[in-house]
Amino acid sequence: MTTDDQTDAIAFLAAAATHDPGRPPEQIETHISLIALAGDRAFKMKKALKLPYVDFSTPTIREAACRREVELNGKTAPGLYLGIRRITRKTDGALEWNGQGPLVDCVVEMRRFDQNLLFDHMAQRGKLTPELMTETARMIASFHRRAPVVVTGEGAGNIAAVLDINDAGFATSHIFEAAEVDALGQKFRAKLVRHAVLLDHRARNGRLRRCHGDLHLRNICLLEGKPCLFDCIEFNDAIATVDVLYDLAFLLMDLWHRGFEDLSNLVMNRYLDVTDDEDGFCLMPFFMAIRAAVRAHVTATQAEEPGQDAARLEAEARGYFELAHVLLEGQPPVLIAIGGLSGSGKTTVADHLASRVGAPAGARVIESDRIRKALHGVSAETRLPSEAYRPAMSETVYREMACHAASILAQGGSVVADAVFDDAFNRRRIEEAAEASGAAFSGVWLDVDPPVLMARVLSRKGGPSDADQRVLAAQLARQAGGADGTMWRKLDASAPLEQVIAGILRSDGRAKRASGRSETPAQVSNT
Numbered sequence: 105m106t107t108d109d110q111t112d113a114i115a116f117l118a119a120a121a122t123h124d125p126g127r128p129p130e131q132i133e134t135h136i137s138l139i140a141l142a143g144d145r146a147f148k149m150k151k152a153l154k155l156p157y158v159d160f161s162t163p164t165i166r167e168a169a170c171r172r173e174v175e176l177n178g179k180t181a182p183g184l185y186l187g188i189r190r191i192t193r194k195t196d197g198a199l200e201w202n203g204q205g206p207l208v209d210c211v212v213e214m215r216r217f218d219q220n221l222l223f224d225h226m227a228q229r230g231k232l233t234p235e236l237m238t239e240t241a242r243m244i245a246s247f248h249r250r251a252p253v254v255v256t257g258e259g260a261g262n263i264a265a266v267l268d269i270n271d272a273g274f275a276t277s278h279i280f281e282a283a284e285v286d287a288l289g290q291k292f293r294a295k296l297v298r299h300a301v302l303l304d305h306r307a308r309n310g311r312l313r314r315c316h317g318d319l320h321l322r323n324i325c326l327l328e329g330k331p332c333l334f335d336c337i338e339f340n341d342a343i344a345t346v347d348v349l350y351d352l353a354f355l356l357m358d359l360w361h362r363g364f365e366d367l368s369n370l371v372m373n374r375y376l377d378v379t380d381d382e383d384g385f386c387l388m389p390f391f392m393a394i395r396a397a398v399r400a401h402v403t404a405t406q407a408e409e410p411g412q413d414a415a416r417l418e419a420e421a422r423g424y425f426e427l428a429h430v431l432l433e434g435q436p437p438v439l440i441a442i443g444g445l446s447g448s449g450k451t452t453v454a455d456h457l458a459s460r461v462g463a464p465a466g467a468r469v470i471e472s473d474r475i476r477k478a479l480h481g482v483s484a485e486t487r488l489p490s491e492a493y494r495p496a497m498s499e500t501v502y503r504e505m506a507c508h509a510a511s512i513l514a515q516g517g518s519v520v521a522d523a524v525f526d527d528a529f530n531r532r533r534i535e536e537a538a539e540a541s542g543a544a545f546s547g548v549w550l551d552v553d554p555p556v557l558m559a560r561v562l563s564r565k566g567g568p569s570d571a572d573q574r575v576l577a578a579q580l581a582r583q584a585g586g587a588d589g590t591m592w593r594k595l596d597a598s599a600p601l602e603q604v605i606a607g608i609l610r611s612d613g614r615a616k617r618a619s620g621r622s623e624t625p626a627q628v629s630n631t
Contacts, residue, residue, distance in 0.1 A: 107152045109163065109208045109209065110149075110151075110152040110208075110209055112199060112208060113149065113191045113199065113208050113209035114138060114149070116191060116199040117129070117138070117140045117147060117149060117191075117211065118131065118140065122142075122201075123140075123142035123143060123145075124142075124143055125143055127142070127143075129141050129142035129147075130142075134406075135402055135403075135405060135406040135409075136150060136151050136153065136155075136158060136160065137149065137150055137151060138151060140211075141216055142216075143216070144215065144216050145186075145213060145214065145215070145216050146213075146214040146215070146216045147189070147211040147212070147213055147214075148170075148173075148211055148212040148214065149166075149209060149210075149211045150166045150169055150170070150210075150339075152166070155273070155276060155405065156269055156272035156273055156275075156276065157269050157272075157273065157340055157343055158339045158340060159339070160339070163207045163208060163209055163210065164207065166209060166210050167188070167190065167207060167210040169338055169339045170188045170210045170211065170212045171188055172338040172339070173185070173212050173335075173336075173338040174186075174187060174188060174212060175338075176336050176338050177333075177334050177335065177336055177338075180247060180316075180332065180333040180334065180336070181327065181332050181333065181334040183215060183327070184214055184215050184217070184327060184332070184334055185212065185213075185214055185215075185334075186213045186214060186215060187212075187213050188210055188211065188212055188213065189201050189202060189210070189211050189213050190202050190203075190207055190209075190210050191207075191208045191209045191210065191211065192204070192205040192206060192207055192208060193205045193206050193208050217325060217327065221325045221326040221327075222321075222322060222324075222325050223240075223321040223322070223324040223325065223326075223331075224320075224321040224322040224358075226326075227321055227359075227362055227364065232364065232367055234366075234367070234370055234455075236331065237367050237370055237371050237374075238370065238371075238374045239330070239331055240324065240331040240355075240371065241370070241371045241372075241374035241375040241378075242374060242375075242378055243330075243331050243332075243333070244319070244333070244351075244352060244355070244371075244375060245375050245378045245379050247316070247333060248313065248315065248348040248351065248352075248379070249379075251313035251314055251315050251348070252313060252314045253310045253312070253313050254307075254312045254313060254314065254345050256307055256312060257304050257307050257308045258304065258307060258312075259300075259302075259303030259304045259305070259306050259307030259308075259311070259312055259347060260296060260299070260300035260301075260303040260304050262303070262307065262312060262345070262346060262347070263296055263299075263303055263347075263350070263394070264293075264296060265342060266343075266346070266350075266394060266398075267289065267292050267293065267296065267394070269343070270289075270292075270394070270397050270398060270401055271285065271289055273398070273401035273402065273405065274400075274401045274404070276401070276404075276405045276408070277401070277404035277405050277407065277408050277421075278408070279404040279407060279418050279421055279422070280400075280401075280404065280421075280425065284425075288397065288425070288428060288429065291429070291432045292393070292394065292397070292432070295390050295393075295432060296390075299386075299387060299390060302383070302384070302386075302387065303347065303387070305383075306347055306383070306384055307347070311347050311348050311349070311381070311384065312345065312346065312347055313345070313346075313348055313351075314341065314344055314345050315336075315344055315345070315346050315348060315350075315351035316333055316336040316337070316344065316351055317336055317337030317340075317343050317344030317346065317351065318335065318336060318337050318344075318354065319333065319336075319351050319352065319354045319355050320354045320355060320357075320358040320399075321355065321358045321359070321362075322335075323335040323336070324355075347384070347387070347391070348379075348381070349381065349384045349387055349388065349391055350387075350391045350394070350395075352371075352372070352375055352391075353388060353391035353392045353394070353395050354395045354398075355368075355371060356368045356371060356372055356388065356392055356464075356465045357392040357393075357395040357396050357399075357427075357431075358395075359371065359465075360392065360427075360464055360465060361396065361399075361423070361424065361427055365459040365460070365464075365465070365466065366455070366456060366459045368459065368464070368465040368466070369455075369458045369459035369465050369466035369467070369469075370455065371465075372388065372465045372466070372468075373455075373458065373468065373469045376468065377474055377478070377484070382468065382508065382511065382512060383511075383515075385468055385512050385515060385517045386512075386515035386516050386517045388463075388464070388465055389431050389432070389434065389463040389464055389465075390431075390432070392431050392464055392465065393427075393428045393429075393431035393432045394428075396424045396425070396427040396428040396431060397424070397425070397428045399421075399424040400421050400422075400424035400425040400428060401421070403417050403420050403421040403424060404417070404418070404421040407421060430464075431463075431464055433463075434463055434516075435462050435463040435518065436516075436543070436544065437462065437512075437513045437516050437517060437518050437519075437541065437543040437544070438461055438462055438467070438518045438519075438543060438544045438545075438546070439509055439513060439518070439519045439520075439521065439534070439537065439538040439543050439544070439545050439546070440457065440461060440467070440519070440520050440521070440545075440546045440547075440548065440608065441520075441521040441523075441525060441531070441534050441535075441545070441546070441547045441548065441592075442454045442457070442520065442521065442522050442523075442548050442550065443523060443524060443525030443526070443531070443547065443548065443549050443550070443592070444524065444525075444549055444550030444551070444552070444597060445524065445526070445552070445557055445576060445579045445580070446524070446557065446561055446569065446575055446576045446579060447552065447556070447557035447558065447559075447560035447561040447564070447576060448550040448551070448552045448557060448597050449550055449552070449560075449597045449601075449604075450522045450523070450524075450550060451471060451473075451522055451567065451568070451569065452601065453548075453550065453597070453601070453604055453605065453608075454469050454471065454520045454521075454522040455469060456601060456605055457520055457605050457608060457609075458520045460605070460609060461518050461520060462517060462518025463517075463518070466518075467517070467518040467519055467520045468508075468512050468517060468518070468519050468520070469519075469520050469521075469522060470505050470508050470509055470512075470519055470520070470521045470522065471521075471522040471523070471568065472501050472502070472505060472522065472523035472524070473522075473567075473568035473569050474568050475501050475504050475505055475508075476488065476492060476493075476497070476501050477568060479497075479500065479501065479504065480492055484567075484568040485566060485567070485568065493575075501523075502523065502530045502533060502534075503533070505521055505523060505534065506533045506534055506536070506537045507537075509521055509534060509537040509538070510537040510540055510541060513537065513538060513540075513541035513543040514540075514541045518543075519537075521534055524579070525547070525549075526579060526582070531547065531592060534547075535547070535591055545591060546591070546608070547591050547592035547593070548592065548593060548595055548608055549592055549593065549594045549595070550594075550595055550597035550604070551594045551595060551596055551597060552596075552597045552598055553598070554580055556598055557576055557580075558573060558576060561573055561575075561576050595607050595608065
């Protein structure tokens with residue numbers, strides 16, 4: 105879709121003589137951009153095209169978009185975006201940087217960074233650790249807190265506009281038949297009707313903001329050792345003005361699609377831990393499905409362009425399209441409570457189980473240690489004094505856990521609750537949270553020999569738990585045990601982690617099937 109002038113500009117950008125140190129640049133192409141990597145610089149040119157969601161049809165429009173890109177991304181990636189360069193034509197017809205002649209095109213100039221630090225590359229190499237993704241979730245939450253609020257009650261209307269753009273986007277390629285696009289669209293609009301009241305409520309309460317708009321793994325990198333957002337949507341404010349959870353859903357969908365279900369669930373949970381945004385939890389599968397549809401039509405459009413690997417891109421587009429259908433299927437709500445003494449591995453089990461329970465991106469993990477820290481206004485890693493563990497405060501923690509669980513289950517979401525649960529009253533309280541919403545309940549007591557528990561507690565490092573050997577000794581002295589009645593059962597938590605999780609899933613047929621992705625068996629850790 106390039107013009108003759110842009111063809112000249114592309115040749116200029118690709119020429120060795122254009123750059124210092126005078127070597128041909130590496131080139132990267134996306135569906136709407138061309139990028140030249142030269143020396144310590146990266147130059148990004150916008151393709152001369154017009155699609156239902158983007159207009160780069162003239163040099164003047166592309167220049168304005170370049171300026172907007174530098175302005176917006178400078179807030180999240182300081183030092184990465186250096187400015188713009190105009191490509192102009194000299195009187196002899198040759199092109200030059202920032203000349204006095206007529207504008208031919210424009211590029212964004214960026215500081216080049218190691219492509220291995222892009223999160224999609226790190227994902228391919230298995231370098232996305234839970235610690236890094238926890239930091240990323242908190243970074244995104246901080247970004248969303250600062251994002252400008254759009255004052256409107258039209259949350260449902262905002263998503264309806266996204267669905268309209270998707271319909272138009274599918275029409276730009278020939279990969280999908282009209283009937284199958286229409287069938288998917290009908291599923292989306294049925295879900296939209298179901299969620300309309302909640303979407304409008306969230307918009308009225310400040311959840312509709314000018315966000316990133318394109319928040320997937322390829323647009324996150326490590327800069328100076330910290331996760332950083334870049335390459336936001338600059339060309340269409342309407343696309344980037346969305347519910348904050350819809351913004352987050354792109355990353356969750358991307359991780360899920362690539363087979364990192366545990367990390368997708370972790371990012372969602374760590375984000376919700378610090379944002380107090382659980383009222384939108386039930387929207388996540390719907391939002392993720394829309395994001396999958398976006399990737400489907402964008403990839404399908406790219407497959408139509410000359411010089412592309414059409415077969416690969418068509419298969420990729422099909423994969424996203426099918427994922428959208430899966431994400432719209434829904435799952436009945438489930439509450440699985442994980443109890444056990446300190447060192448039994450409750451948190452490890454809960455965190456690895458959650459992605460396999462309920463609809464994607466899995467269950468909300470409600471953890472007593474994190475609830476306690478939140479009630480005291482400190483981070484999960486901050487140690488609390490012994491006064492924070494007095495019976496009255498513990499009573500408050502368990503009550504808060506039950507309230508959170510009941511709220512999520514009432515929305516149709518699933519919950520994994522993680523606490524000691526060594527008291528029959530607290531076990532009954534969490535059971536009642538499930539009963540109130542008609543959700544299925546399963547209680548699990550992780551059983552581990554005392555010497556193993558003590559060894560684990562003594563060796564633990566970091567994490568939200570403050571329990572030490574004195575706390576464990578007190579639990580053992582009370583002969584605390586949580587397997588009573590028919591709703592709780594004991595599991596040997598000294599077994600490999602995957603074996604423990606498989607035992608929980610086998611006994612709870614309502615939990616979502618395991619992903620089928622191969623994992624290396626690990627022992628349950630000392631959390």
